Amino acid sequence: MLPHLAGIAAALALVACGTPSQTHFYSLMPGEVVPSAAAASSGTRALPIVLEPVRMPTQVDQPQWLVRLPDDSVAVLEQERWASPLRDEFRAALLEQLIVGHGAIDARTRPAPGPAPWHITVDVRRFDSLPGVEARIEGSWAIQGGADRTASSRCEWLLREPAAGPMSALAASHRHAIARLGDAIAAALARLARGETPTCPAPDERR
Numbered sequence: 001m002l003p004h005l006a007g008i009a010a011a012l013a014l015v016a017c018g019t020p021s022q023t024h025f026y027s028l029m030p031g032e033v034v035p036s037a038a039a040a041s042s043g044t045r046a047l048p049i050v051l052e053p054v055r056m057p058t059q060v061d062q063p064q065w066l067v068r069l070p071d072d073s074v075a076v077l078e079q080e081r082w083a084s085p086l087r088d089e090f091r092a093a094l095l096e097q098l099i100v101g102h103g104a105i106d107a108r109t110r111p112a113p114g115p116a117p118w119h120i121t122v123d124v125r126r127f128d129s130l131p132g133v134e135a136r137i138e139g140s141w142a143i144q145g146g147a148d149r150t151a152s153s154r155c156e157w158l159l160r161e162p163a164a165g166p167m168s169a170l171a172a173s174h175r176h177a178i179a180r181l182g183d184a185i186a187a188a189l190a191r192l193a194r195g196e197t198p199t200c201p202a203p204d205e206r207r
Helices: 003-017 086-101 167-193
Strands: 024-026 048-051 064-068 074-082 118-130 134-145 151-162
Touching: 024 167, 048 086, 086 118, 086 167, 118 167, 134 167, 151 167
Parallel strands: 024 074, 048 118, 064 118
Antiparallel strands: 064 074, 118 134, 134 151
C-alpha cells in the first residue's frame, strides 16, 4: 500500500476503534497573496465587485473532510476539519485573491460613488479531495454589470492540482486551485470592463 493511502487507512482505523486522536484544522485562506505584475495593467484594479455567496455541494459543506478513496468510495475524516464552513472559506479565499491579487474593491465593505459594481456568482458543483493524488474543483461562474448593467459573461471551469504528501498538501492544492480561479475571473472581468468579450479558461485535462 502506498504511504499516503496507508496513513489514511490508519486514520480510519483509529476512528473505527474509538481511539482518540488529534484534530487538525485547515483553511482555504492563503497565507499571503502577492499582486502579480500583470495585475497593475490588467484593468481589474479599482473595479468595484460584489462576490455573491458561493454555492457548494451539501455533502462537502461540513466541518469534516469528505475524501474520495482509490476505489471511488468516499470517507468522512473526523480528525481533518475546515476552520469554518467550507462555502465561507471558499468565498473568503476567492475574494482575497481578487482584492489583494488584482486590486478589485469589495463594494459591500467599501461603497463609493462611481460605476455600478460587477456582480460575480460562483457555483461549485464538485469539490473533490483525493489524498495523495489531487485536489479537483469544478463549477461555473457568472459576471454581470457594467455601466448599463447589461455586460455579462458565464464560464464553466475544471481545476486540478496535484497533492502528493500529507493532508496539509491537499489543503494547499485546494488553495492553489482557488487562486487560479481568482486569476481567471479577474482576467474575464478586466476584458468585460474594457468592452471586450472574455474567453473562458480551458479545463484541466481529465484523468
